[in-house]
Amino acid sequence: MPEPRTETLTINMGPQHPATHGVLRLLLELEGEVIVGTRPVIGYLHTGFEKEMENRTYHQNIVFPARIEYLATFIEEMAYVTAVEKLLDITPPPRAQVARIILAELSRVASHLVWLGSSAIDVNVSSGFMYCLQDREDILDILEMVSGQRMMHGYYRIGGLHRDLPEGFETRVRQLAEGLAGRVDEYDSLLTDNLIWRKRLEGVAVLTPQTALAYGCTGPILRGSGVNYDVRKAFPYGGYDQFEFDVPLGRNGDAFDRYIIRLEEMRQSRRIVLQALDRLPIGPVRVDDRKISLPPRAELVRSMEAVIHQFKLVSEGLHPPVGEVYAAVESPRGEKGYYVVSDGSNRPSRVRVRAATFNNLQALPAMVYRGFIADVVVAIASLDVVLGDVDR
């Protein structure tokens, strides 16, 4: 009798696949249903935004960050404007800072809700998906009220905000924050104690702290493995050092820890939002520097100088000093950094985006080795990939 021939089964998962959260493609090597090799193939959503940003002025570039990573939009805008502000060495006025933090934390919750919903639907709790997106929609309503757009806001400006927060903003946010606590608890009770949910997530897609650090993972992925690194705490930006919040950490580094961490982060974000609402100061929302921000409309009819500033800023934009900066923020997916090089002209000579998901995704093969196909789905969901962010 001839020796039975064994070979692995190669399966191509994606780029068109219901559970790869976009156009991620995976080449899986299977022995039966056990995975012995994974190769993520990326680049299907390459947009060239980094290059595109070299061709536009600093202010025009504000529209790109939210399109690179379209779930936590205000955090993305914050990452870019923080970098340029660092280059210009300016600090936005206190009201703008606090408003940015409120909007960023709302964005974080919205993004985590999408993550929760899509991880729920990945293990077939389709109701969870609907509930989460409904709640996210409530948050997007507020973001729309502020900026006029649900997702691609373009509301932040270098040195502040486009305009002041709308009337009734505080009440709406307070209402939302009140409801949110109960909603998160509801998801908690719907999923956390569900036996099947736990069985699917516990001990799945485990990442040791060493591996996580070696791959440069950040965000909930790294914290799930028990490494305490949150940019908001480690390198506070935008006034985060004045807020009280906890950084939840995991112990086992599995998908379940990441799930618990993200749930807790939603609660912490709510805490930050409430603190920020209490201390939202009255005042201007843009720096009073005519070389950086536009003069108020009222001034245009009176002052020739204002007209010239307006004209120069709109037609040419601002000119940061020669230099290069890297500024990072804590996005829902980890450290999101913008590296901006200025040659003194009105356009950046190079913009490089440090995308958290890109690094996190590298850890996927290590996570699912010797797991099942079903675990790949859970692993991708627990990574919370946004392909726009990976490919840029």
Place this chain on the structure above:
Amino acid sequence: MITVVLVAAVKSVALVVMVLLGFAYATLLERRLLARFQLRYGPNRTGPFGLLQPFADGIKLIFKESFMPATADRLIYWLAPAISMVAALFVYAVIPIGPEIRFFGATVSLYIADVNVGILLVLGASSIGVYGVILGGWSSNNKYALLGCLRSSAQLISYELAIGLAVVSVVLTAGSLSLVDIVNAQQRLWFVALQPVGFLLFFIGALAETNRAPFDLPEAEQELIAGFHTEYGGFKFAMFYVGEYVGIITMSLLVTTLFLGGWHGPLLPGPHWVAVKTFAFMCLFIWIRATMPRVRHDQLMAFGWKVLVPLGLLNVVATAVIVALVGG
């Protein structure tokens, strides 16, 4: 003789039409109810309350291009959905939906055949349904379909065992294999009270047997696209669909027959009670789908073999001992 055949034929046609209508509205019920669970409306545009939606779906599927992968095994590829559907419809020959009634002066029984091994026939026919899944997955020559059909063969075979054991305990309690006798044995007390473990085993097994959440692994969308019917479209897909939803109705009917006293109930006439109980179980199926995550393949097998089967065996032994003691 002619009358007997004629009556049987009329009853068969009526039943098949009824079951297919039931299937059509089961899909609508699922979509509407699921939508309600999920803060949505569901299909409500086609006819009043979306009542014509199933027909729109059916017409659409029939007129779709009959696509077939170039590398598929032609004969089996065509045969598989038919097996799935026919096996699912076949079991209705022996499931009773009511006692005998007077109809234009003649006594008509509300079942097509009172086979003395009725329940075995049902289990046998639903086992044949597995062939539809396996052959469909294998013949379409697609890796996802192959994985899906491998999973389902493993799943269906192991959960059939659990169902079988639950049925054995019912059969022991009733003292007959005929479904009509089993229903009649529940005149005083429903078997769900006498056989709570058997009821649970059967219900869990029924979820797995019909590929329903949380055991819908063969067609796990998020992992295997559509599992065994990935390469099926048009009416061939619809036939698998018929198989699945008729399976749900069958299982709900069987739970009603075996554990909930079939047509027994106060006030309403028999068939109404069967309908009400079956409907309640179908809603339960959908409710579970709206709530539960999907188990993983190895967990499913472990649960089947390490929990359900031993529990079923124990239940059978306990039932046998009690029946022997009480009866003897």
